[in-house]
Amino acid sequence: MSTASPAPNRRDFLATSATALLATSAGAAAFNFTSSQPTAAAEASSIRPFTVSFPQEEIDELRRRIAATRWPERELVSEAASRRTSATLAAGDTQGVQLATMQKLIQYWGTEYDWSKCEAQLKSLPHFVTEIDGLDIHFIHVKSSHQGALPVIITHGWPGSVIELLKVIDPLTNPTAHDGTAADAFDVVIPSMPGYGFSAKPTQPGWDPVRIAKAWTVLMKRLGYNRFVAQGGDWGALITEQMALMAPPELIAIHTNMPATIPPEIVRALAAGSPPPADLGPDEKRAYEQVAFFYKFGLGYANEMALRPQTLYGLVDSPAGLASWILDHDADSYALIARSFDGEPEGLTRDDILDNITLYWLTNTAISSARLYWEHRQTAKAGFFDAKGITIPVGVSANPSEIYTAPKSWTERAFPKLLHYGHPPKGCHFAAWEQPKYFTDDVRASFKTLRTA
Amino acid sequence: MKLHTLAAALAFGLCILSALSQANAAEDRSIRSFKVQVPQAALEELRRRIAETRWPDRETVDDQSQGIQLAKLKPLVEYWGTGYDWRKAEAKLNTLPQFMTTIDGVDIHFIHVRSKRPNALPLIMTHGWPGSVFELLKTVGPLTDPTAHGGRAEDAFDLVLPSMPGYGFSGKPTETGWGPDRIAQTWAELMKRLGYTSYVAQGGDWGSPVSSAMARQAPTGLLGIHINLPAVVPPEIAAVLAVGGSAPTGLTDKERAAFDALSAAAKMGNRSYATMMGTRPQTIGYAINDSPAGLAAWMLGHPGFSRWTYDNSDPEKSPDEVLDDITQYWLSDSATSAGRLYWEYGGRSVVFAAVERTLEIALPVAITVFPEETYLAPETWARRAYPNLIYFHEVDKGGHFAAWEQPELFSAELRAAFRPLRQDF
Numbered sequence: 001m002s003t004a005s006p007a008p009n010r011r012d013f014l015a016t017s018a019t020a021l022l023a024t025s026a027g028a029a030a031f032n033f034t035s036s037q038p039t040a041a042a043e044a045s046s047i048r049p050f051t052v053s054f055p056q057e058e059i060d061e062l063r064r065r066i067a068a069t070r071w072p073e074r075e076l077v078s079e080a081a082s083r084r085t086s087a088t089l090a091a092g093d094t095q096g097v098q099l100a101t102m103q104k105l106i107q108y109w110g111t112e113y114d115w116s117k118c119e120a121q122l123k124s125l126p127h128f129v130t131e132i133d134g135l136d137i138h139f140i141h142v143k144s145s146h147q148g149a150l151p152v153i154i155t156h157g158w159p160g161s162v163i164e165l166l167k168v169i170d171p172l173t174n175p176t177a178h179d180g181t182a183a184d185a186f187d188v189v190i191p192s193m194p195g196y197g198f199s200a201k202p203t204q205p206g207w208d209p210v211r212i213a214k215a216w217t218v219l220m221k222r223l224g225y226n227r228f229v230a231q232g233g234d235w236g237a238l239i240t241e242q243m244a245l246m247a248p249p250e251l252i253a254i255h256t257n258m259p260a261t262i263p264p265e266i267v268r269a270l271a272a273g274s275p276p277p278a279d280l281g282p283d284e285k286r287a288y289e290q291v292a293f294f295y296k297f298g299l300g301y302a303n304e305m306a307l308r309p310q311t312l313y314g315l316v317d318s319p320a321g322l323a324s325w326i327l328d329h330d331a332d333s334y335a336l337i338a339r340s341f342d343g344e345p346e347g348l349t350r351d352d353i354l355d356n357i358t359l360y361w362l363t364n365t366a367i368s369s370a371r372l373y374w375e376h377r378q379t380a381k382a383g384f385f386d387a388k389g390i391t392i393p394v395g396v397s398a399n400p401s402e403i404y405t406a407p408k409s410w411t412e413r414a415f416p417k418l419l420h421y422g423h424p425p426k427g428c429h430f431a432a433w434e435q436p437k438y439f440t441d442d443v444r445a446s447f448k449t450l451r452t453a
Numbered sequence: 454m455k456l457h458t459l460a461a462a463l464a465f466g467l468c469i470l471s472a473l474s475q476a477n478a479a480e481d482r483s484i485r486s487f488k489v490q491v492p493q494a495a496l497e498e499l500r501r502r503i504a505e506t507r508w509p510d511r512e513t514v515d516d517q518s519q520g521i522q523l524a525k526l527k528p529l530v531e532y533w534g535t536g537y538d539w540r541k542a543e544a545k546l547n548t549l550p551q552f553m554t555t556i557d558g559v560d561i562h563f564i565h566v567r568s569k570r571p572n573a574l575p576l577i578m579t580h581g582w583p584g585s586v587f588e589l590l591k592t593v594g595p596l597t598d599p600t601a602h603g604g605r606a607e608d609a610f611d612l613v614l615p616s617m618p619g620y621g622f623s624g625k626p627t628e629t630g631w632g633p634d635r636i637a638q639t640w641a642e643l644m645k646r647l648g649y650t651s652y653v654a655q656g657g658d659w660g661s662p663v664s665s666a667m668a669r670q671a672p673t674g675l676l677g678i679h680i681n682l683p684a685v686v687p688p689e690i691a692a693v694l695a696v697g698g699s700a701p702t703g704l705t706d707k708e709r710a711a712f713d714a715l716s717a718a719a720k721m722g723n724r725s726y727a728t729m730m731g732t733r734p735q736t737i738g739y740a741i742n743d744s745p746a747g748l749a750a751w752m753l754g755h756p757g758f759s760r761w762t763y764d765n766s767d768p769e770k771s772p773d774e775v776l777d778d779i780t781q782y783w784l785s786d787s788a789t790s791a792g793r794l795y796w797e798y799g800g801r802s803v804v805f806a807a808v809e810r811t812l813e814i815a816l817p818v819a820i821t822v823f824p825e826e827t828y829l830a831p832e833t834w835a836r837r838a839y840p841n842l843i844y845f846h847e848v849d850k851g852g853h854f855a856a857w858e859q860p861e862l863f864s865a866e867l868r869a870a871f872r873p874l875r876q877d878f
Contacts, residue, residue: 068502069743070742070743070786071739071742071743072735072738072739072742072786072788072789072790073625073627073786073789073790075735076626076627076628076629076793077629091799092629092796092799094733095733095734095735095736095793095796096732096733096734096735096736096737096738097733097735097736097739098735099735102739201510202513203510203511203513204513205513205514271696272696273695273696297732298732299728299732300728300729300731300732300733300736300800301729301733301736303722303725303728303729304725304726304728304729304737306722306725307520307721307722307725308519308520308521308722308725308726308754309512309519309520310509310512310519310520310521310522310523310750311520311521311726311750311751311753311754312520312740312747312750312751313508313509313521313526313744313746313747313749313750313751314737314740314741314743314744314746314747314748314750314751315740315747316507316508316509317506317507317508317740317743317744317745317746317747318739318740318743318744318747320739320740320743321737321739321740321741321743321744321747322740323739324735324736324737324738324739324740325736325737325739325740327736328733328736364507364509364510366509367509367510368509368510371513371519374518374519
């Protein structure tokens with residue numbers, strides 16, 4: 001924002017938001033901004049405390065809609081085929097999220113599930129809002145009690161939110177309680193991306209990953225951090241990598257659990273739809289096949305959001321529609337989530353899944369979040385997984401059940417200053433959410449050598 | 454399932470079941486008369502849901518590049534929930550003779566209008582997605598009663614308008630395999646069951662691959678087809694388009710225009726809906742079967758509707774026209790089952806000659822090119838794709854939903870296209 005233009009009055013903003021919410025929907029979430037009363041002199045750059053709170057009638061309304069779900073008929077493929085993971089999934093196996101899984105989810109969501117537990121958990125954390133580049137950015141900010149903690153900004157993805165990162169806050173900020181030493185401590189900053197969660201929704205185009213990356217550096221500096229690291233998976237990985245490409249002097253390294261490592265000649269082979277090049281090693285060949293399959297059969301949702309996000313009206317009008325859309329991210333995480341609704345919770349519980357979906361519902365952010373795909377498409381110079389020429393130090397987790405498992409060879413090529421190549425025994429796309437211990441280990445290991453600087 | 458939904462479904466099913474109950478289901482080849490009678494409760498439930506629509510915020514651009522604009526959809530949905538009257542749509546269907554017959558295990562709904570003219574040529578016409586028999590209704594008069602619509606008595610057709618499996622009031626397949634080839638076989642059986650020994654077929658959108666599959670299969674009695682979304686794109690052009698390449702040299706002006714249109718459509722993402730339904734029809738199904746606004750937006754996302762304004766500026770494209778179609782999808786719970794046709798086809802485009810195996814079609818093929826179609830098939834490519842092209846005509850009005858938008862012109866094209874085949878009839 002130009003310093004010459006007057007900062008928008010906070011009260012005006014709230015009034016406008018409230019009017020817009022009322023005008024657009026009875027079901028829209030109402031946030032309770034409990035920031036201190038703004039004054040005419042208030043700086044846009046002020047950092048204001050924020051409290052998470054949703055009116056009970058919003059929760060009641062959600063339950064009412066859940067109970068009124070109007071179902072399609074069952075998919076026409078077998079359960080076994082629908083649950084195949086990327087290792088064995090073939091074209092034509094799945095038609096999407098299974099009816100049986102959805103019915104279990106909806107049954108639980110509309111009866112036993114208790115949002116207030118999640119709300120209480122969120123409330124137990126320090127939340128803030130600050131305006132950056134004209135937009136209110138929400139973030140959780142937990143400082144470690146240990147001296148010399150390394151500041152880290154961790155970015156969630158789609159269909160995630162700050163909720164997917166809650167389990168790693170204590171291990172990172174309070175390492176001595178989680179198999180670490182005081183020297184492993186981090187100060188943690190977890191923002192909601194624009195259009196996601198409690199951050200404001202952009203009303204103008206332009207909030208692509210590059211702009212978010214710039215905003216994150218502003219945020220960290222505003223918090224007084226002049227030497228920090230950044231971490232992310234999914235969109236968070238892309239944004240973190242953009243920060244690394246910009247390489248502001250304050251950013252000393254990054255860690256990513258969805259590393260973009262695909263070398264240029266492999267990018268070309270994938271684009272041409274070629275079979276795996278003959279000279280690939282076994283890990284590379286598997287990665288190639290995973291990406292090729294995902295591009296061909298697994299990207300429908302991303303494609304739709306990149307091209308026509310606004311057409312997805314059903315996601316904000318139908319809880320079941322939102323839930324199925326969010327469940328269908330990638331084959332391996334879907335199989336894991338589906339099992340959790342069968343009573344086999346592994347890394348992700350039913351409550352984990354529904355906390356996140358409920359947040360999307362209550363904040364009415366299904367479409368505003370989807371626009372990030374559209375924004376990316378307007379300006380992206382490379383694909384999600386393509387190596388982008390990062391030169392600052394990078395730590396990596398190559399999870400075995402990620403969309404593709406980044407081979408070490410490609411990772412070393414993509415990141416010349418590789419700090420750490422973590423290969424956890426378990427972990428899907430939502431690493432911090434599903435396997436917080438392995439995630440924490442890798443993050444600690446990645447940045448260990450930078451602490452002494 | 455909620456009680457009221459269940460009740461509505463049961464009551465709705467009754468009108469089908471009552472027809473079914475007269476015969477043995479296993480071996481039943483009977484043709485039962487059928488009327489659409491949606492229970493009032495289902496209509497009230499729809500209005501209630503529409504009134505409670507929860508909207509997103511407005512798109513962040515001033516054009517259609519992010520999808521259906523809020524300011525365009527909202528008035529339509531509001532009208533749907535207040536002024537729109539399904540009973541008028543129902544009456545449009547019920548003034549026509551409708552039937553149900555079970556073929557290959559699926560109940561097939563169809564409209565069957567016999568011309569009063571002797572020697573009328575039997576014609577089976579197939580709708581597409583997101584269409585239905587509604588997109589074809591305005592051609593019933595011109596095709597079956599040509600003298601009342603500027604045609605000649607010898608141009609009359611007996612008209613068969615089936616709802617595809619999973620669409621409208623036809624049954625929903627409960628197993629995979631119901632792609633265009635199987636639908637084509639079903640249509641041949643339907644025409645046989647109706648006693649037609651010589652007939653022609655027509656289609657646009659999905660109706661085109663279905664009609665083309667019939668021509669490829671060449672069942673006894675089929676004389677030829679007319680299509681208005683032909684699959685003429687040659688393999689070498691398809692290959693370039695697949696990788697987003699630039700136009701090959703040596704194209705004629707019309708070929709170049711077709712290439713540019715297809716290339717631009719790909720770059721603008723006009724087929725994102727097809728990609729989604731081609732891979733995960735069930736996933737999008739939950740939202741569009743539960744949300745009327747969601748269903749409307751999803752259907753109107755088809756590029757064929759991009760020039761429709763959903764107001765009363767064009768009587769052929771009125772709000773009632775689109776809402777009849779959308780409401781039928783809603784009331785028949787067929788948003789998900791209809792989308793599966795894309796999955797059956799693996800999300801492939803229906804305009805590529807190789808995908809459609811057009812070279813295997815020996816029967817006569819006729820093509821009309823409507824100027825606002827998603828791409829304009831060049832005659833040079835059409836002649837390469839269809840070895841037995843008997844008719845190729847470019848007209849000056851109409852788009853993807855040609856029968857819906859320009860019923861008189863469309864009918865005139867069918868008369869002209871099929872005229873040479875009547876001698877064999």
